[in-house]
Each structure stands twice: as C-alpha cells, then as structure tokens.
Amino acid sequence: MYSILKRVIDLGLAIAACIVLAPFMALLIAMIKLDSPGPVIFRQKRVGRDKHHFDILKFRTMRIDTPKDVPTHMLKDPDVYVTRAGRFLRRTSLDELPQLVNIIKGDMSIVGPRPALWNQYDLIGLRDKYGANGIRPGLTGLAQIMGRDELPIKVKARYDVIYCRKMCLSLDIKIILRTFGNVIRARGLHH
Numbered sequence: 180m181y182s183i184l185k186r187v188i189d190l191g192l193a194i195a196a197c198i199v200l201a202p203f204m205a206l207l208i209a210m211i212k213l214d215s216p217g218p219v220i221f222r223q224k225r226v227g228r229d230k231h232h233f234d235i236l237k238f239r240t241m242r243i244d245t246p247k248d249v250p251t252h253m254l255k256d257p258d259v260y261v262t263r264a265g266r267f268l269r270r271t272s273l274d275e276l277p278q279l280v281n282i283i284k285g286d287m288s289i290v291g292p293r294p295a296l297w298n299q300y301d302l303i304g305l306r307d308k309y310g311a312n313g314i315r316p317g318l319t320g321l322a323q324i325m326g327r328d329e330l331p332i333k334v335k336a337r338y339d340v341i342y343c344r345k346m347c348l349s350l351d352i353k354i355i356l357r358t359f360g361n362v363i364r365a366r367g368l369h370h
Contacts, residue, residue, distance in 0.1 A: 189282050193280075211268075220238065221239040225294035226297055226312070230312050242262060290351040295316075306336055320339065320354065322342075
C-alpha cells in the first residue's frame with residue numbers, strides 16, 4: 180500500500196514547494212521573459228502511468244524555433260537553440276520546477292522513471308516489456324542518480340524496472356537526497 184502513502188507525500192511536498200518557491204519562480208519567469216521572446220512554460224507530450232499521455236511542464240530553455248518533439252541529444256547542434264537563461268536553468272535543473280504542477284495534478288510523482296517523450300518508442304517498449312510503465316513517472320528517479328543523460332536507453336530502462344520492483348519510502352528518500360547532490364555538482368548532465 181506504499182502507492183497511497185506515496186501519493187499523499189507527493190501532494191504534500193509539491194504543494195509546500197510551490198508555496199515556498201513561488202517568489203523564486205517569479206524571478207525565474209522574469210529572467211526567461213527578459214532573455215528571449217516566447218512563452219515562459221514549455222509543454223511537451225510525454226508518456227505517463229499506463230502509457231497515458233500528458234503535457235509535461237518545464238520552464239522554456241530553448242528558442243521558439245527549436246524543432247518540436249526531438250530529444251535535445253538528437254538535435255544536430257543543440258547549443259544553437261539554448262537561450263542564455265536556458266543554459267543556467269538546465270545546468271541547475273531549475274527548468275523542471277513547473278513539474279510540481281504535474282505532481283499536484285497526479286500526472287507525475289516526485290520519484291519514478293522519468294517520463295519518456297511520446298515518440299521514444301525504444302524506451303517505452305523496454306519499459307513495457309518489464310512492466311515499468313505501470314507507475315507514475317517522476318521528477319527524478321533511479322536512472323537519474325545513476326548517470327542521467329550519460330546512460331544508454333537499455334540501462335535507463337533497467338534502472339526503471341529495478342525501481343518499480345523495489346519502490347519504497349527509504350528508496351525514494353535515498354533517490355531524492357542523491358538527486359540534490361547530483362544537481363549541485365551537475366553530474367551526469369549533457370545539453
């Protein structure tokens with residue numbers, strides 16, 4: 180029955196974080212608006228629990244003429260598209276803060292497999308094969324603390340499956356704490 184407790188914890192932490200971080204997020208919004216034209220929030224179709232699609236929310240880090248639905252690592256020259264504010268937001272992972280709203284809505288959890296793009300069929304298929312699409316995706320997860328962008332798809336999927344099988348409060352706490360450490364050191368991040 181950890182899934183019920185997990186949802187209660189997710190909801191409580193996400194609401195509290197939104198309240199506490201509201202002034203800071205207002206500063207980030209101003210920084211994005213001053214840096215480049217376009218919306219502050221970037222929406223992208225992602226795969227959620229049981230492969231239901233939802234719009235993930237992020238602070239926009241790229242120009243508005245960036246090709247849509249293409250993972251950053253698959254762009255020919257991604258640095259051309261990243262804004263000045265976007266470099267900072269990505270390096271610090273602050274672009275992910277709007278996903279607190281996804282957590283409150285129930286699209287995501289704080290910890291779980293990162294939500295795949297709707298067209299990342301290889302990752303979705305591997306998660307399907309091993310039953311890892313049956314839980315809410317997370318703001319952070321086991322694959323993120325074990326290597327993040329450095330990991331090949333098969334390895335990410337393997338960590339997602341391990342998390343699904345061992346999901347518990349102590350593992351979630353460990354992942355959250357290691358996430359903060361990795362973000363501070365920008366470990367495993369490539370843009």
